[in-house]
Amino acid sequence: MIIIKYLSKLLKALKSGETPAQLAGGFVLGMIMGLTPFWNLHNLVVFIIILIIRVNISMAILGFAVFSGFAYLLDPLFHNLGFWVLVDINALKNLWTSFYNTTTGSLSNFNNTVVMGSLLISIVLVLPVFFLTKVGVVQYREKIDSRVQKLKVVKILKSSKLYSFYEKINNWRD
Amino acid sequence: MRWKGIITLLVLAGIVIICGLIFTDSWLEKKLETAGSNIIGARVEINKFDISLLGLHVKWDSLQVTDPQDTWKNVLTTGKCEFNMAFLPLLRKKVVIENVMTSNITSGTARTTDGKWEKMKKAKKESKPNVFSKTIARLENEISGAPAWNLEQFGKKVNVDSIIAILNIQSVGKIDSLKNDLEKKYSYWDNTFSEIKLDEYLTRIENQIKSIDPAKIGSIEELQSSLTTVNQVRTDIDSLKKVVLTTKTNVTNDLSFASENIKQVDNWIEDDYKNVLGMAKLPDLSAGNIGKFIFGPSVVNRLNKVLTITGQVRGYASRLKSDKPKKEKPPRLKGQTIHFSSKGIYPDFWIKNILLSGQTLKGVRFSGSVTDLVSDQKVIGHPTRFEVLGSRADDASINLLGEFNYLQDIPNEAIKLTMGGIPMNDVKLAESPLAPYKLKKGTGGLESMLTIKGEEIKGNLTFVADNLSFDMQEPEKDNRVVRAIQSVYAGTNMLNLEAKWASNENKTDLSLNSNLDDLLSARFRSILSTEVADAKTKLQNEVDQRVNKHKAEILQLVNDKNKMLAEKVKEYEDKLNQNIELIENKKKEIENKIEQEKEKQKNKLKDQAKEKLKDVF
Numbered sequence: 001m002i003i004i005k006y007l008s009k010l011l012k013a014l015k016s017g018e019t020p021a022q023l024a025g026g027f028v029l030g031m032i033m034g035l036t037p038f039w040n041l042h043n044l045v046v047f048i049i050i051l052i053i054r055v056n057i058s059m060a061i062l063g064f065a066v067f068s069g070f071a072y073l074l075d076p077l078f079h080n081l082g083f084w085v086l087v088d089i090n091a092l093k094n095l096w097t098s099f100y101n102t103t104t105g106s107l108s109n110f111n112n113t114v115v116m117g118s119l120l121i122s123i124v125l126v127l128p129v130f131f132l133t134k135v136g137v138v139q140y141r142e143k144i145d146s147r148v149q150k151l152k153v154v155k156i157l158k159s160s161k162l163y164s165f166y167e168k169i170n171n172w173r174d
Numbered sequence: 175m176r177w178k179g180i181i182t183l184l185v186l187a188g189i190v191i192i193c194g195l196i197f198t199d200s201w202l203e204k205k206l207e208t209a210g211s212n213i214i215g216a217r218v219e220i221n222k223f224d225i226s227l228l229g230l231h232v233k234w235d236s237l238q239v240t241d242p243q244d245t246w247k248n249v250l251t252t253g254k255c256e257f258n259m260a261f262l263p264l265l266r267k268k269v270v271i272e273n274v275m276t277s278n279i280t281s282g283t284a285r286t287t288d289g290k291w292e293k294m295k296k297a298k299k300e301s302k303p304n305v306f307s308k309t310i311a312r313l314e315n316e317i318s319g320a321p322a323w324n325l326e327q328f329g330k331k332v333n334v335d336s337i338i339a340i341l342n343i344q345s346v347g348k349i350d351s352l353k354n355d356l357e358k359k360y361s362y363w364d365n366t367f368s369e370i371k372l373d374e375y376l377t378r379i380e381n382q383i384k385s386i387d388p389a390k391i392g393s394i395e396e397l398q399s400s401l402t403t404v405n406q407v408r409t410d411i412d413s414l415k416k417v418v419l420t421t422k423t424n425v426t427n428d429l430s431f432a433s434e435n436i437k438q439v440d441n442w443i444e445d446d447y448k449n450v451l452g453m454a455k456l457p458d459l460s461a462g463n464i465g466k467f468i469f470g471p472s473v474v475n476r477l478n479k480v481l482t483i484t485g486q487v488r489g490y491a492s493r494l495k496s497d498k499p500k501k502e503k504p505p506r507l508k509g510q511t512i513h514f515s516s517k518g519i520y521p522d523f524w525i526k527n528i529l530l531s532g533q534t535l536k537g538v539r540f541s542g543s544v545t546d547l548v549s550d551q552k553v554i555g556h557p558t559r560f561e562v563l564g565s566r567a568d569d570a571s572i573n574l575l576g577e578f579n580y581l582q583d584i585p586n587e588a589i590k591l592t593m594g595g596i597p598m599n600d601v602k603l604a605e606s607p608l609a610p611y612k613l614k615k616g617t618g619g620l621e622s623m624l625t626i627k628g629e630e631i632k633g634n635l636t637f638v639a640d641n642l643s644f645d646m647q648e649p650e651k652d653n654r655v656v657r658a659i660q661s662v663y664a665g666t667n668m669l670n671l672e673a674k675w676a677s678n679e680n681k682t683d684l685s686l687n688s689n690l691d692d693l694l695s696a697r698f699r700s701i702l703s704t705e706v707a708d709a710k711t712k713l714q715n716e717v718d719q720r721v722n723k724h725k726a727e728i729l730q731l732v733n734d735k736n737k738m739l740a741e742k743v744k745e746y747e748d749k750l751n752q753n754i755e756l757i758e759n760k761k762k763e764i765e766n767k768i769e770q771e772k773e774k775q776k777n778k779l780k781d782q783a784k785e786k787l788k789d790v791f
Binding site for chain 1: 180
């Protein structure tokens with residue numbers, strides 16, 4: 001049931017009045033939360049940003065779900081990259097030591113190899129994923145949406161009482 | 175801006191804070207209990223844990239730590255404990271506590287429930303052996319390797335005949351097998367020498383050279399032809415020399431093999447002696463061995479406990495240092511935490527002062543302190559020290575002092591324990607058949623020191639007790655050894671035990687001496703030594719009798735054959751050298767003759783020329 005709700009919401013979002021940038025922004029922020037270990041200070045910041053600024057939450061959830069899977073697969077890469085950055089690059093040692101001794105640094109868990117590695121990869125991916133998603137949304141609206149709307153599954157979904165109820169209560173956020 | 179989102183966020187934050195205030199205590203209590211239980215391997219229980227998030231004040235009513243060896247007993251129990259955490263360092267995830275006060279500490283109390291704990295299964299890290307683990311293993315080996323004293327066994331007369339009846343001498347088979355191997359090698363050389371017929375060949379060459387007589391040859395052409403023949407023979411004999419030298423090397427190798435292997439025979443026989451004496455279970459009557467057997471397990475057990483804890487403390491201290499960490503293989507999505515040095519005034523963890531007090535089950539009231547319990551001593555510039563002083567109305571006292579110093583590159587630990595006026599009533603000295611069941615009365619004192627500097631462990635223990643009365647439990651079977659032990663304890667009222675240990679990366683020495691060792695050793699010698707010596711001689715004679723014939727045969731074989739082969743090779747070598755000398759002489763003889771003939775012809779030509787010139791002028 002939750003999945004149906006979520007899918008209908010996602011489809012609505014893709015063809016709604018929200019700008020492609022808002023959708024891509026949500027997706028990218030969800031990606032950061034998905035790629036990096038969840039219970040960390042930076043994710044709290046990302047979570048607050050998602051709630052406060054006008055990015056699409058459904059896309060954030062999609063980004064989170066997709067990239068959580070990648071995170072599991074890429075864990076060894078994150079660990080190796082994080083270890084290299086934290087331990088092997090001597091030039092950065094003083095920077096990390098100083099940051100470790102600050103309040104933000106000690107709470108951020110940056111000195112965990114997977115947190116560091118995954119966060120660096122997320123940062124590198126922010127711009128490419130943002131622009132690719134933006135292009136993807138535009139393309140979807142122009143070429144794919146009309147075909148998706150004709151699909152039987154979508155018609156059934158939209159005619160259900162649940163969907164109309166969900167649409168009503170969902171309007172409070174707008 | 176999404177205002178409804180901000181409101182949601184604030185509501186969520188409010189819920190989190192309220193839940194935190196309601197549930198933090200029980201959640202943290204459970205977390206701490208689980209973490210503690212996992213570390214100890216037995217249940218750790220905290221009663222009425224309370225944390226005030228506003229004042230950062232922590233307290234609990236009592237703490238119970240189960241003894242992992244006996245889960246129906248507590249290894250540690252404390253009463254009320256409270257402390258404040260400093261706020262500013264906590265913001266930097268650094269726990270700094272000024273003063274911790276804990277009272278009513280005791281140990282060994284009975285539990286009402288079983289404190290068994292199923293440890294979380296963690297992938298075991300392969301830890302590199304260090305001086306602590308090596309010393310612990312070596313001490314355990316030394317004690318477990320000491321010959322056991324079976325009083326019932328030693329009380330009986332040694333039945334040598336029954337041992338001889340089941341004797342299995344291994345060396346005979348090994349000697350015969352070696353003899354077969356050597357015979358094969360000798361037979362190979364016998365065949366080789368008879369097949370190559372070197373004697374005949376050398377004699378033929380000798381005759382061939384001798385048959386050339388330059389004095390009987392008149393022309394230079396014939397002399398040149400003889401020289402060519404001699405040179406050809408010389409080339410042949412040089413090739414033969416190479417063959418003889420190679421053969422000599424191979425024979426020498428085989429002779430060394432035989433000589434080396436024959437040395438093993440004595441070792442095999444020695445092993446048979448040991449096996450036979452092992453079967454007879456004859457006791458080692460030296461005083462040092464007796465002392466190690468009686469007191470070794472208790473001393474080593476206690477020492478190893480202290481070494482284990484000290485090793486763990488050093489391990490944690492070095493792990494939290496900022497040296498370059500080793501790459502680990504953490505579980506997925508967990509990562510590896512890298513520790514950096516704590517700059518500034520706060521280490522990651524620091525309890526400045528712990529004040530403790532309590533009472534042992536035997537009524538000794540104690541109090542003490544632990545100062546500067548810290549994750550990185552270099553940040554604060556002080557080592558961790560502890561001191562516990564205790565006393566009882568009957569003058570029994572205890573004093574434990576210690577310092578764990580990791581300020582320099584070489585870690586340094588020192589622990590000193592002094593106990594005085596200890597009543598010895600009902601004290602069990604050691605779990606050994608040579609020790610008394612327990613003590614009836616007396617007082618004792620103990621002094622022990624342990625210092626560990628880098629990889630060097632040193633220490634000693636002195637225990638003196640007097641006015642003793644020993645309680646000898648009625649033996650199940652009365653025999654002369656048991657009676658001897660009883661008479662030794664009946665004749666003494668004091669005990670003096672001295673233990674010393676020293677260990678490093680490569681070796682560990684442990685010595686244990688007590689006045690009982692000499693007394694027991696002398697008494698055992700008086701009743702057992704003649705019997706033990708006779709039994710040893712009889713068993714060794716039996717082994718000798720069975721082995722000697724085989725040993726003599728193989729020695730004879732090796733001596734004869736080695737001598738024969740060496741002589742044969744030498745003979746060939748000598749003959750070869752004689753032939754070479756003969757050839758060289760013959761060669762010189764022919765060359766001289768050629769020179770003479772040439773001179774003769776030259777003079778003849780000169781005379782003819784003079785004659786012809788005379789006719790002209």
